[in-house]
Amino acid sequence: MNMDKQFQQWTIAHQEQSWSMARFLLKDEAEAEDVVQDAFIRLWQHRDTLSEARVKPWLLRVTRNLCLDRLRLERPRADSGPDELAGGEEPLASMQRSREGQVLQAAVMGLDEPYRSLVIMRDVQQHSYEDVAATLELSLPQVKTYLHRARKTLREQLTELRP
Incomplete structure:
Protein backbone atom coordinates (compact mmCIF):
# COMPACT_ATOMS: atom_id res chain seq x y z
CA MET A 1 0.00 0.00 0.00
CA GLY A 81 -9.26 24.14 36.97
CA PRO A 82 -10.78 20.81 36.17
CA ASP A 83 -12.49 22.03 33.01
CA GLU A 84 -12.86 19.09 30.71
CA LEU A 85 -12.58 15.35 30.52
CA ALA A 86 -11.62 13.35 27.46
CA GLY A 87 -13.40 13.44 24.19
CA GLY A 88 -17.14 13.69 24.17
CA GLU A 89 -18.03 10.39 25.81
CA GLU A 90 -21.47 10.57 27.38
CA PRO A 91 -20.70 8.99 30.78
CA LEU A 92 -17.74 11.30 31.19
CA ALA A 93 -19.78 14.38 30.29
CA SER A 94 -22.35 13.60 32.97
CA MET A 95 -19.61 12.87 35.51
CA GLN A 96 -17.96 16.19 34.76
CA ARG A 97 -21.12 18.13 35.49
CA SER A 98 -21.31 16.76 39.00
CA ARG A 99 -19.30 18.02 41.94
CA GLU A 100 -17.92 14.55 42.54
CA GLY A 101 -16.69 14.42 38.97
CA GLN A 102 -14.85 17.69 39.38
CA VAL A 103 -13.24 16.50 42.59
CA LEU A 104 -12.27 13.20 40.97
CA GLN A 105 -10.80 14.94 37.94
CA ALA A 106 -8.77 17.28 40.14
CA ALA A 107 -7.50 14.25 42.08
CA VAL A 108 -6.51 12.45 38.85
CA MET A 109 -4.71 15.54 37.58
CA GLY A 110 -2.86 15.74 40.90
CA LEU A 111 -1.35 12.27 40.49
CA ASP A 112 2.31 12.00 39.56
CA GLU A 113 3.39 10.38 36.32
CA PRO A 114 3.04 7.63 35.21
CA TYR A 115 0.03 7.15 37.51
CA ARG A 116 -1.93 10.01 35.92
CA SER A 117 -1.41 8.67 32.40
CA LEU A 118 -2.29 5.15 33.51
CA VAL A 119 -5.61 6.25 35.01
CA ILE A 120 -6.42 8.41 32.00
CA MET A 121 -5.60 5.74 29.45
CA ARG A 122 -7.10 2.75 31.26
CA ASP A 123 -10.01 4.11 33.28
CA VAL A 124 -11.03 7.21 31.34
CA GLN A 125 -10.21 6.28 27.75
CA GLN A 126 -10.62 2.54 28.37
CA HIS A 127 -7.56 1.35 26.47
CA SER A 128 -6.57 -2.27 26.97
CA TYR A 129 -3.84 -3.12 29.44
CA GLU A 130 -1.68 -4.18 26.49
CA ASP A 131 -2.12 -0.83 24.71
CA VAL A 132 -1.32 1.05 27.91
CA ALA A 133 1.80 -1.05 28.46
CA ALA A 134 3.01 -0.51 24.90
CA THR A 135 2.27 3.22 24.96
CA LEU A 136 3.97 3.89 28.28
CA GLU A 137 6.75 1.37 27.62
CA LEU A 138 5.97 -0.59 30.76
CA SER A 139 5.55 -4.30 31.29
CA LEU A 140 2.05 -5.65 31.82
CA PRO A 141 2.76 -6.43 35.52
CA GLN A 142 4.08 -2.86 35.97
CA VAL A 143 0.92 -1.42 34.45
CA LYS A 144 -1.27 -3.46 36.77
CA THR A 145 0.83 -2.65 39.85
CA TYR A 146 1.08 1.08 39.10
CA LEU A 147 -2.62 1.26 38.25
CA HIS A 148 -3.45 -0.43 41.56
CA ARG A 149 -1.30 2.14 43.39
CA ALA A 150 -2.88 5.03 41.49
CA ARG A 151 -6.41 3.84 42.27
CA LYS A 152 -5.47 3.32 45.92
CA THR A 153 -4.10 6.87 46.11
CA LEU A 154 -7.26 8.25 44.52
CA ARG A 155 -9.44 6.26 46.91
CA GLU A 156 -7.50 7.61 49.89
CA GLN A 157 -7.71 11.19 48.63
CA LEU A 158 -11.41 10.94 47.99
CA THR A 159 -12.06 9.28 51.38
CA GLU A 160 -10.32 12.21 53.09
CA LEU A 161 -12.68 14.65 51.34
CA ARG A 162 -15.89 12.96 52.49
CA PRO A 163 -17.68 14.62 55.41
Missing part, protein backbone atom coordinates in the same frame (compact mmCIF):
# COMPACT_ATOMS: atom_id res chain seq x y z
CA ASN A 2 1.14 3.52 -0.79
CA MET A 3 2.65 5.25 2.29
CA ASP A 4 0.47 8.34 1.79
CA LYS A 5 -2.68 6.23 1.93
CA GLN A 6 -1.32 4.27 4.88
CA PHE A 7 -0.60 7.50 6.76
CA GLN A 8 -4.09 8.79 5.96
CA GLN A 9 -5.61 5.58 7.38
CA TRP A 10 -3.48 5.89 10.52
CA THR A 11 -4.59 9.50 10.93
CA ILE A 12 -8.27 8.62 10.64
CA ALA A 13 -7.91 5.63 12.96
CA HIS A 14 -5.97 7.36 15.75
CA GLN A 15 -6.62 11.11 15.67
CA GLU A 16 -9.53 11.06 18.13
CA GLN A 17 -7.66 9.06 20.78
CA SER A 18 -4.59 11.23 20.43
CA TRP A 19 -6.61 14.43 20.65
CA SER A 20 -8.63 13.12 23.60
CA MET A 21 -5.48 12.36 25.56
CA ALA A 22 -3.97 15.76 24.76
CA ARG A 23 -7.18 17.59 25.67
CA PHE A 24 -7.45 15.78 28.97
CA LEU A 25 -3.83 16.38 29.96
CA LEU A 26 -3.62 20.00 28.78
CA LYS A 27 -7.20 21.10 29.53
CA ASP A 28 -7.00 23.46 26.54
CA GLU A 29 -8.44 22.58 23.14
CA ALA A 30 -6.13 24.86 21.16
CA GLU A 31 -3.01 23.51 22.86
CA ALA A 32 -4.30 19.96 22.41
CA GLU A 33 -4.74 20.57 18.68
CA ASP A 34 -1.18 21.92 18.45
CA VAL A 35 0.24 18.91 20.27
CA VAL A 36 -1.69 16.44 18.13
CA GLN A 37 -0.54 18.20 14.99
CA ASP A 38 3.05 17.95 16.21
CA ALA A 39 2.55 14.26 17.03
CA PHE A 40 1.20 13.53 13.55
CA ILE A 41 4.09 15.43 11.96
CA ARG A 42 6.42 13.11 13.88
CA LEU A 43 4.36 10.13 12.76
CA TRP A 44 4.77 11.29 9.15
CA GLN A 45 8.52 11.61 9.68
CA HIS A 46 8.71 8.06 11.11
CA ARG A 47 6.12 6.39 8.89
CA ASP A 48 8.73 4.27 7.12
CA THR A 49 10.06 2.80 10.36
CA LEU A 50 6.76 1.87 12.05
CA SER A 51 4.74 -1.26 11.57
CA GLU A 52 0.95 -1.20 11.64
CA ALA A 53 0.88 -2.81 15.09
CA ARG A 54 3.23 -0.19 16.60
CA VAL A 55 1.55 2.98 15.27
CA LYS A 56 -1.09 3.42 17.98
CA PRO A 57 1.15 2.95 21.03
CA TRP A 58 3.92 4.99 19.40
CA LEU A 59 1.58 7.87 18.55
CA LEU A 60 -0.06 7.91 22.00
CA ARG A 61 3.37 7.86 23.66
CA VAL A 62 4.55 10.79 21.51
CA THR A 63 1.33 12.70 22.22
CA ARG A 64 1.67 12.10 25.96
CA ASN A 65 5.31 13.13 25.99
CA LEU A 66 4.58 16.32 24.04
CA CYS A 67 1.83 17.16 26.54
CA LEU A 68 4.12 16.53 29.50
CA ASP A 69 6.78 18.73 27.90
CA ARG A 70 4.27 21.57 27.57
CA LEU A 71 3.06 21.13 31.12
CA ARG A 72 6.65 21.23 32.41
CA LEU A 73 7.28 24.45 30.52
CA GLU A 74 4.21 26.31 31.68
CA ARG A 75 3.71 24.78 35.14
CA PRO A 76 0.22 24.87 36.63
CA ARG A 77 -1.63 28.07 35.90
CA ALA A 78 -3.54 29.73 38.71
CA ASP A 79 -6.68 30.01 36.59
CA SER A 80 -6.71 26.42 35.40
